[in-house]
Amino acid sequence: MSQPLLSVQxxxxxxxxxxxxxxxxxxxxxSVYPKEIVGIVxxxxxxxxxxxxxxxxxxxxxxxxxxxxxxxxxxxxxxxxNEEWQSIRGSAISMxxxxxxxxxxxxxxxxxxxxxxxxxxxxxxxxxxxEMTIALMxxxxxxxxxxxxxxxxxxxxxxxxxxVVIAIALIGEADLVIADEPTTxxxxxxxxxxxxxxRKLKQTRNTSLVFISHDWGVIRKVCDxxxxxxAGHIVEEGPIEEILQHPKHPYTQxxxxxxxxxxxRGEPLHTIPGRVPALRERRGGCPFVDRCSLRMDICQTTxxxxxxxxxxxxxxxxxAQEAINI
Amino acid sequence: MKYxxxxxxxxxxxxxxxxxxxxxxxxxxxxxxxxxxxxxDADTQQIAQLEKELGLDKSIGERYTSWLSGFLMGDLxxxxxxxxxxxxxxxxxxxxTFSIAIYSILLTICIGIxxxxxxxxxxxxxxxxxxxxxTQLGIAVPSFWFxxxxxxxxxxxxxxxxxxGYVPWSESFIGALRSYFLPSLALAISNIxxxxxxxxxxxxxxxKMDYVRTARCKGLREKTIMYGHILRNALMPVLTIMGLIVxxxxxxxxxxxxxxxxxxxxxxxxxxxTSRDFPLVQSMVLYIAILVILVNFIVDLLYKLIDPRVxxxx
Numbered sequence: 001m002s003q004p005l006l007s008v009q010x011x012x013x014x015x016x017x018x019x020x021x022x023x024x025x026x027x028x029x030x031s032v033y034p035k036e037i038v039g040i041v042x043x044x045x046x047x048x049x050x051x052x053x054x055x056x057x058x059x060x061x062x063x064x065x066x067x068x069x070x071x072x073x074x075x076x077x078x079x080x081x082n083e084e085w086q087s088i089r090g091s092a093i094s095m096x097x098x099x100x101x102x103x104x105x106x107x108x109x110x111x112x113x114x115x116x117x118x119x120x121x122x123x124x125x126x127x128x129x130x131e132m133t134i135a136l137m138x139x140x141x142x143x144x145x146x147x148x149x150x151x152x153x154x155x156x157x158x159x160x161x162x163x164v165v166i167a168i169a170l171i172g173e174a175d176l177v178i179a180d181e182p183t184t185x186x187x188x189x190x191x192x193x194x195x196x197x198x199r200k201l202k203q204t205r206n207t208s209l210v211f212i213s214h215d216w217g218v219i220r221k222v223c224d225x226x227x228x229x230x231a232g233h234i235v236e237e238g239p240i241e242e243i244l245q246h247p248k249h250p251y252t253q254x255x256x257x258x259x260x261x262x263x264x265r266g267e268p269l270h271t272i273p274g275r276v277p278a279l280r281e282r283r284g285g286c287p288f289v290d291r292c293s294l295r296m297d298i299c300q301t302t303x304x305x306x307x308x309x310x311x312x313x314x315x316x317x318x319x320a321q322e323a324i325n326i
Numbered sequence: 327m328k329y330x331x332x333x334x335x336x337x338x339x340x341x342x343x344x345x346x347x348x349x350x351x352x353x354x355x356x357x358x359x360x361x362x363x364x365x366x367d368a369d370t371q372q373i374a375q376l377e378k379e380l381g382l383d384k385s386i387g388e389r390y391t392s393w394l395s396g397f398l399m400g401d402l403x404x405x406x407x408x409x410x411x412x413x414x415x416x417x418x419x420x421x422x423t424f425s426i427a428i429y430s431i432l433l434t435i436c437i438g439i440x441x442x443x444x445x446x447x448x449x450x451x452x453x454x455x456x457x458x459x460x461t462q463l464g465i466a467v468p469s470f471w472f473x474x475x476x477x478x479x480x481x482x483x484x485x486x487x488x489x490x491g492y493v494p495w496s497e498s499f500i501g502a503l504r505s506y507f508l509p510s511l512a513l514a515i516s517n518i519x520x521x522x523x524x525x526x527x528x529x530x531x532x533x534k535m536d537y538v539r540t541a542r543c544k545g546l547r548e549k550t551i552m553y554g555h556i557l558r559n560a561l562m563p564v565l566t567i568m569g570l571i572v573x574x575x576x577x578x579x580x581x582x583x584x585x586x587x588x589x590x591x592x593x594x595x596x597x598x599x600t601s602r603d604f605p606l607v608q609s610m611v612l613y614i615a616i617l618v619i620l621v622n623f624i625v626d627l628l629y630k631l632i633d634p635r636v637x638x639x640x
Contacts, residue, residue: 085545103539107558107559107633116544172545
């Protein structure tokens with residue numbers, strides 16, 4: 001396989017509160033290869049968004065990287081200065097946010113908000129920048145782009161605003177785009193249109209995408225590979241179809257059983273009892289132990305090692321004997 | 327354009343309403359003006375004669391319309407004390423008060439806004455805490471006290487600025503700038519403090535918004551984010567405060583003009599109230615009211631200019 005574009009190794013992130021430090025991400029390792037779409041799934045509070053913020057160097061002020069590295073094309077991002085970050089953001093790595101309603105500045109025109117990225121990172125003249133912006137606006141499916149260039153966010157619908165946010169992320173031709181629940185705040189029909197747009201962009205552009213969602217339907221539509229996170233840990237990772245057909249971790253199994261399906265019409269929807277433990281409640285052992293129906297004694301005390309079956313990887317004591325250690 | 331016309335019509339309606347209120351208030355004030363002019367021992371015939379001359383024998387409605395039409399024609403009647411048209415009395419006073427008011431508002435903007443940005447940017451550091459404490463003081467202490475302190479320090483001790491009277495703009499620009507400096511600053515200090523505190527808070531609020539995160543993700547420099555994104559949004563509420571400050575400044579000038587012995591409108595207002603010069607007081611109150619309404623009208627237009635979301639009923 002080719003060199004990874006992004007490689008996260010043994011990343012630990014902690015929050016500092018008055019009563020001490022609490023680990024929010026533990027031992028996170030994964031890679032993203034060129035032209036690949038990787039999904040990150042998990043319930044709220046699992047650390048999906050925190051992972052994406054760490055990759056962009058935009059952790060909240062009370063959060064800190066304790067250990068590990070984040071490499072982008074071989075450069076370690078963890079030790080970058082502010083100026084170095086500014087040259088990476090927008091042009092090498094960019095991000096699409098969940099809330100299209102609030103992620104745009106209400107007082108600036110759409111055109112200015114998109115073209116700003118080019119003004120910062122390239123030396124094109126204003127006319128070229130405007131042409132490139134309008135061309136991209138058309139590419140992401142904004143109708144009457146010339147007119148919308150001068151429009152303000154409040155004049156646009158939610159779906160159109162999300163297309164603007166996507167255009168902002170794409171205009172700098174970043175190699176890696178992180179999309180944090182980009183369709184969650186949208187109507188289902190608009191959601192589908194935006195997912196279609198991602199699929200189209202996957203074919204037309206050389207961009208890798210990290211797609212964060214709690215919605216398996218969304219993940220299945222766009223992703224090649226999926227990472228399942230639980231309470232700050234990666235519990236399972238593998239190709240999307242493989243995970244959907246043969247989930248190994250009890251948490252992944254629970255999640256997949258919770259997907260509503262026509263075949264299960266009339267039956268009550270499956271749920272995983274309990275909730276994600278809060279930061280302060282997390283202790284040693286497997287983080288899922290309290291909610292797991294298959295728990296063993298060892299789960300209470302020891303954190304499971306990662307086991308690899310081909311390109312499918314799982315961290316669970318159930319599979320301790322089965323496969324090769326990594 | 328539609329917005330401006332709508333605002334203009336409400337502006338005119340408000341002035342009409344205010345003129346009606348002012349007129350009514352002066353009608354119900356105790357004391358017959360004719361009696362006041364002629365003194366306590368005038369006989370009833372003389373009083374009736376003067377009432378007729380002043381038009382006091384007509385009905386209230388007639389008097390209101392004649393006063394209002396007079397006002398529109400630029401004829402506000404004669405001042406009782408000065409025995410000359412009200413406009414002539416005001417003519418010399420207006421430049422003094424306007425100079426102080428405009429000067430002090432410019433000082434408020436030029437000092438308050440940069441300091442507000444600075445304090446927001448250094449939020450959490452000791453310098454910011456220190457300056458915030460001072461703004462608290464600036465709000466709490468009345469302007470005439472600042473006036474005394476400024477006179478003592480700059481006028482008496484260092485003798486940098488004159489402490490009373492003024493130099494007209496036509497005579498010497500620099501001289502006028504110097505002579506108006508202390509009163510304007512005394513008037514501006516508490517407003518500066520208000521603007522600093524307000525701007526700091528709105529900037530810090532705006533800095534938490536999602537669009538700032540988007541801007542940061544674009545790789546923009548912190549300076550660009552502050553001046554290109556945050557500041558515009560943060561200035562909207564400050565604009566509202568500025569409207570109030572202008573009204574406040576006109577009121578505050580009454581005290582400050584007395585401290586610095588400046589012959590302005592504030593000074594005149596107090597004199598004409600004590601001498602019951604009703605035509606003068608009535609016109610001045612109307613002028614001040616119109617000015618305040620005008621400032622609010624301008625603020626409304628500025629809103630529209632800054633924020634594209636502002637709509638008719640917005």
